[in-house]
Amino acid sequence: MKRFNKKTIVIAVAAVLVLAGIVFAVSSGKSDAKKKDETGPKPALAVTTVQPSQASLPIYMTANGTVTAWQEAIIGSESNGLQLTEVRVNVGDVVKRGQVLATFSIASVRADVAQARASLMEAEANAADAKNNAERARTLETTGALSTQQINQYLTTEQTAKAKAEAAKAVLAVQEVRLSQTQVLASDDGVISARNATVGAVVSAGTELFRLIRQGRLEWRAEVISSELGQLKTGTSALITAANGTQVKGKVRMIAPTVDAQNRMALVYVDLAPVAPNTAPVRAGMFATGQFELGNSNAVTVPQQTIVIRDGFSYVFRMNADSRVSQLKVQPGRRLADRIEIISGVPTDAVLVANGAGFLNDGDLVKVVTEAPPAAANPEPKAATPPVDAAPATKATK
Template sequence: MKRFNKKTIVIAVVAVLVLAGIVLVVGGGKSDAKKKDETGPKPALAVTTVQPSQASLPIYLTANGTVTAWQEAIIGSESNGLKLTDVRVNVGDVVKRGQVLATFSVASVNAELAQARASLMEAEANAADAKNNAERARTLETTGALSTQQINQYLTTEQTAKAKAEAAKALLAVQEVRLSQTQVVASDDGVISARSATVGAVVSAGTELFRLIRQGRLEWRAEVTSAELGRIKTGTVALITAANGTQVKGKVRMIAPTVDAQNRAALVYVDLAPTAADVAPVRAGMFATGQFDLGNSTAVTVPQQTIVIRDGFSYVFRMNPDNRVTQIKVQPGRRLADRIEIISGVPTDAVLVANGAGFLNDGDLVKVVVDTPATADSTKEQKVATPPVGATAATK
């Protein structure tokens, strides 16, 4: 009996232990399921948020054009049939008004000048003799010693001799002018842009010898469409970037009175300021692009990292009350440092995802965190390193 009772007790203990194990397993499973139900789905990403803000952005109008000389003077030969003996300047030389650029041979001109002086002396001597004879004839006019015909002859000879003297004087002046024309001088201050003069060449009158950019002034001739032409006025400031990368400021001098019938564009003439000595110079004939400064306007802007480019379009992610995001297509505009204008697509009171927007999809669940000081410092450093507004602002 005792033996039977002991065996029964062991079986009962084992059964109790097995039952307790089953209860623990079932209870643990239910607890895990309950814990899982209480936790819910996990967020896809931790992000920071930002709201659009108002900012004053510059308005630029971009145009293309060519850099040309303000005025290009043609310096030619005034002498005919003379030989060039000396050419003193070359392309690129800076010259002053009246500076001698080239000289012609003066041998034949000096000989003709001496001949003209001798002719003048002879004519003046004949004029003086004729004048004396005429004065004597006038004194004898009342005495009857000379006939009226003889007296008139003396008076006519006087007038003829006087006219010949004047003609000889004019011929001498012509030869003196020819002598001065043997020196080719600069008609204005400027820079030599072309040279066709060659030592030893015999050129005719009117032959081009040099081209001169007057006063070294350059201008940018921008092509602006007729639709945009009304936004530009005389005195508008522009920033021009030449093909060699040099940037130079300019100011609108005048606007062409007509529009090209082929491309419907008008020329805007912009005077360029001189470039500094330590930068590559802007040269005539260069292609250049420029931006006309049309003032400022108020715009809605967001940080650059808020905008995500996908399939060629721009999107932002708006935060919903349930911490899920909605992808919204927007139209970006001008750029100012690290902020971009939003023309349409986002209300001003919307809460947008800032950091982490590039890793999200429409409907993702996110966790909003506060920006850390380190992030703010890095953002501040980024703003300090941003190029000037004029170099980064986009055309509206």
């Protein structure tokens, strides 16, 4: 009887324990479900928000073209049949007006100059003698000692000798010019862009020896569509970007008076800012892209991180009242530093997701937080303080 009572007690205790476990599990499940119902779905991401703002942005017109020399001067030989004995400059050298670039052999020219000078001295001596004879003939004209024919002969000889002296003087001047032409001089300040002169060559008159970029000035010849020419005028500023990535400023000097009938494009000549020739980032012959500055206009802008590129289109995420986001397709425009113009697609009073937009999808639930300030470089240790209540969730941007 005692054994039966013990067995019954053990079974009863086990049954009580099982029943208590079932009751606990059921109550725990109800408690978790209730807690889940109270908290609701969890946000997908913590984000910051921003509103579009008004800004004054520059208006640009883009064009392509080629960098060329403002003017090129051809420096040739004026001497005929002389040998080049020295070439003093090379391509890329900076020269001044009147600087000697090359020299020819001058031995034969000096001999011709000496001969012409001697001929002039002889002609002047004959002219002086003829003048004296003519003066004596004039004094004897009233005495009858000389006939009229003899007197006229002396006067004619005087004029002839004087003319020969002038001719000899002209010959000497020609030979002196030839002597000066044995030195090839720079016709203007500038940079040597081509050289054909070779020491030892015998060249004829008119042979091109050097090419010179006058004053080292370069210009950008932009091709502009005829319908856009009305937006440009003389003095308009431009920013030119060369093929090597360097940038240089310029101003419109002239707009071509005609438009190409083939492609309906007109040339716009833009003077580039002068730079040192040896360090010039832009050189003649380079292809370059430029932007003409046409003024400013007001625009709606947002931070760059607000815009998300997907499938080749631009989108932003707008915050709704239920803390969910809506994906909006927008048309971006001009860029200024880290802000981008929004041409269409967003109301000016919309609240947009800034940081974290790239990780969202349409309809996601998000949590709005304020952006944490940057930490100090060497923060001093201090006692922990309780967090301060956050300011409004929307991050202001002016």
